[in-house]
Amino acid sequence: MPAETLTTAQPSTATAEPQSVVVFDHVSIRFDLKCVLEDISFTVQHGETRIILGPAGGGKSVLMKLANGLIQPDSGTIHVFGEEVSSMPESELFKLRGRIGMVFQESALFDSLSVEDNVAYRLHEEHVPEAEIHARVVEALRFVELEHAIDKFPPELSGGMRRRVSIARAIVTNPDLILYDSPTGGLDPITSTTIIDLVIKQRDVTQTTSLLITHRLQDAFLLARNRFNPKTGAIEPIPNNGIDPRTKFLVLNEGRIVFDGTTEELVHTTDPWLKDYLS
Numbered sequence: 001m002p003a004e005t006l007t008t009a010q011p012s013t014a015t016a017e018p019q020s021v022v023v024f025d026h027v028s029i030r031f032d033l034k035c036v037l038e039d040i041s042f043t044v045q046h047g048e049t050r051i052i053l054g055p056a057g058g059g060k061s062v063l064m065k066l067a068n069g070l071i072q073p074d075s076g077t078i079h080v081f082g083e084e085v086s087s088m089p090e091s092e093l094f095k096l097r098g099r100i101g102m103v104f105q106e107s108a109l110f111d112s113l114s115v116e117d118n119v120a121y122r123l124h125e126e127h128v129p130e131a132e133i134h135a136r137v138v139e140a141l142r143f144v145e146l147e148h149a150i151d152k153f154p155p156e157l158s159g160g161m162r163r164r165v166s167i168a169r170a171i172v173t174n175p176d177l178i179l180y181d182s183p184t185g186g187l188d189p190i191t192s193t194t195i196i197d198l199v200i201k202q203r204d205v206t207q208t209t210s211l212l213i214t215h216r217l218q219d220a221f222l223l224a225r226n227r228f229n230p231k232t233g234a235i236e237p238i239p240n241n242g243i244d245p246r247t248k249f250l251v252l253n254e255g256r257i258v259f260d261g262t263t264e265e266l267v268h269t270t271d272p273w274l275k276d277y278l279s
């Protein structure tokens with residue numbers, strides 16, 4: 001990301017007092033005696049998009065699984081929506097996950113179910129009335145511009161389309177938090193951009209808090225520099241070389257946080273390792 005002058009775009013509406021949606025406090029976890037995350041502390045505020053960067057094997061996916069309560073830390077605490085997930089029983093975790101949308105790198109769709117049934121899956125689990133389910137699925141598919149594929153099956157879709165279905169499935173429940181684990185992983189650059197455009201649209205239309213893992217600095221650059229224009233329905237650069245004030249960064253290397261801050265702070269870092277990583 002070029003370290004040129006950046007201006008922080010002002011939020012269009014007055015923002016309420018920030019609330020912490022995800023809080024890691026001195027979290028560590030080991031696998032087979034190997035320390036995978038060590039003393040991780042950071043906070044994600046309401047409405048923030050937190051981009052998680054770092055070399056392969058640095059612990060990004062493990063961090064996301066901890067946030068979702070899929071695994072438990074060896075030490076430290078994790079709060080999501082003010083509740084401690086690091087010691088929560090499975091029944092309560094199930095309820096908590098009802099407020100979280102997940103987008104996995106592999107899309108994780110059911111090949112034997114149609115696109116409609118894949119997107120509707122969580123709504124069925126939540127016993128949403130049948131009459132409402134179809135309308136909500138259509139709305140979610142329209143958001144990702146895949147309404148026409150509603151009757152198709154995942155094996156009939158391209159990788160980018162599958163990823164879009166996965167986003168539709170994550171947003172159909174109107175989650176309070178979205179976890180994107182490498183949503184552009186394995187996609188070509190053009191398709192990756194269409195996926196990041198959807199993440200920007202989701203960010204700007206609903207202001208949903210999110211964590212997003214990516215290996216592509218280009219993804220981070222697009223998220224920081226672009227916005228959704230509701231009048232044109234298009235993604236456009238934020239004027240005056242602006243950056244999105246709600247998009248922040250966490251960089252992990254070998255299980256430790258090497259950066260936690262804003263886009264301006266990241267591009268102006270003096271840390272030699274980080275400068276090298278970003279170049």
Ligand SMILES: Nc1ncnc2c1ncn2[C@@H]1O[C@H](COP(=O)(O)OP(=O)(O)OP(=O)(O)O)[C@@H](O)[C@H]1O
Pocket residue numbers: 031032036054055056057058059060061062063215
């Ligand atoms: N269930 C597990 N059992 C043992 N080791 C694990 C487990 N899950 C993750 N690890 C190890 O933890 C380390 C961090 O893995 P993680 O997937 O979080 O890295 P990452 O930063 O997401 O990597 P990538 O960018 O390649 O996806 C790796 O060495 C991995 O092998």
